[in-house]
Amino acid sequence: MLIIKDVSFSYGKEPIFSGLNLKVEQGEFVYLIGKSGVGKSTLFNLIYMNIFPHKGVVRFENFSSATIKPKEIPFLRRKVGTIFQNPALLEDRDIYSNLEFVLRVTDHKKKEVKKKVLEALSEVGISHKQKSMPNELSGGELQRVAIARALLNEPKLLLADEPTGNLDPEITDEIMELLKRINRRGAAIIFATHDYELVKKHPVERILKIDKKKIFRVRLKKG
Ligand SMILES: Nc1ncnc2c1ncn2[C@@H]1O[C@H](COP(=O)(O)OP(=O)(O)OP(=O)(O)O)[C@@H](O)[C@H]1O
Ligand SMILES: [Mg+2]
Numbered sequence: 001m002l003i004i005k006d007v008s009f010s011y012g013k014e015p016i017f018s019g020l021n022l023k024v025e026q027g028e029f030v031y032l033i034g035k036s037g038v039g040k041s042t043l044f045n046l047i048y049m050n051i052f053p054h055k056g057v058v059r060f061e062n063f064s065s066a067t068i069k070p071k072e073i074p075f076l077r078r079k080v081g082t083i084f085q086n087p088a089l090l091e092d093r094d095i096y097s098n099l100e101f102v103l104r105v106t107d108h109k110k111k112e113v114k115k116k117v118l119e120a121l122s123e124v125g126i127s128h129k130q131k132s133m134p135n136e137l138s139g140g141e142l143q144r145v146a147i148a149r150a151l152l153n154e155p156k157l158l159l160a161d162e163p164t165g166n167l168d169p170e171i172t173d174e175i176m177e178l179l180k181r182i183n184r185r186g187a188a189i190i191f192a193t194h195d196y197e198l199v200k201k202h203p204v205e206r207i208l209k210i211d212k213k214k215i216f217r218v219r220l221k222k223g
Contacts, residue, residue: 001026001188002047002157007056009046016042018213024190029183031199032192034210040192044159048080049073081150081158085165087142089134095145096130102152120148124178140171147178160191176202
């Protein structure tokens with residue numbers, strides 16, 4: 001589903017990635033760990049095609065960084081959901097409208113949009129807050145809304161960039177359980193974090209570490 005082949009990238013002179021390789025299969029849940037500044041968010045930006053490799057190729061399904069046209073990028077992004085540390089909702093409208101906005105209502109689709117929005121809110125257990133404004137929700141609730149927003153287009157891949165970074169341990173566990181459920185339904189998830197405790201507490205099949213401008217598979221020591 002996702003193949004990153006021999007990718008090199010730098011913002012300035014100093015390379016961030018050099019000869020980086022990665023494959024993620026449909027339905028996988030992988031952690032992406034590594035020190036602050038090592039390039040976790042940069043990798044997500046490459047997958048989302050916000051930025052392009054200087055060497056090598058990023059391929060997601062039928063989209064390739066080498067050949068994609070600017071007008072095709074929105075189609076790629078519909079298949080890739082993103083969740084960040086800060087949920088960043090639009091503060092001037094309620095939760096329902098925040099999600100509706102993503103699907104850009106045209107009149108004839110209004111019913112269909114409503115169904116999708118309500119389904120996504122229900123999926124993350126936040127239907128009862130649809131008429132609330134973002135500033136009336138807790139951090140954990142806001143992150144649930146952000147996850148619902150990411151699910152609207154039924155993405156095949158979710159890029160989660162430290163989505164629990166601002167949450168307390170209990171709420172973090174709830175969000176992890178929610179993401180695991182979404183994953184079991186078929187969406188692959190790449191979860192970036194530098195919280196080793198979280199990785200130990202919620203084990204998944206594969207842990208990837210960015211180090212020395214490449215990605216390695218690692219195993220955490222027990223205890
Ligand atoms: N738009 C940009 N322009 C120039 N340099 C950038 C830009 N974005 C990131 N960088 C640099 O690229 C490097 C990798 O940044 P990145 O945000 O990918 O790290 P990270 O692993 O996500 O870190 P963190 O764990 O703190 O989120 C850093 O040295 C950062 O300063
Ligand atoms: Mg980051």
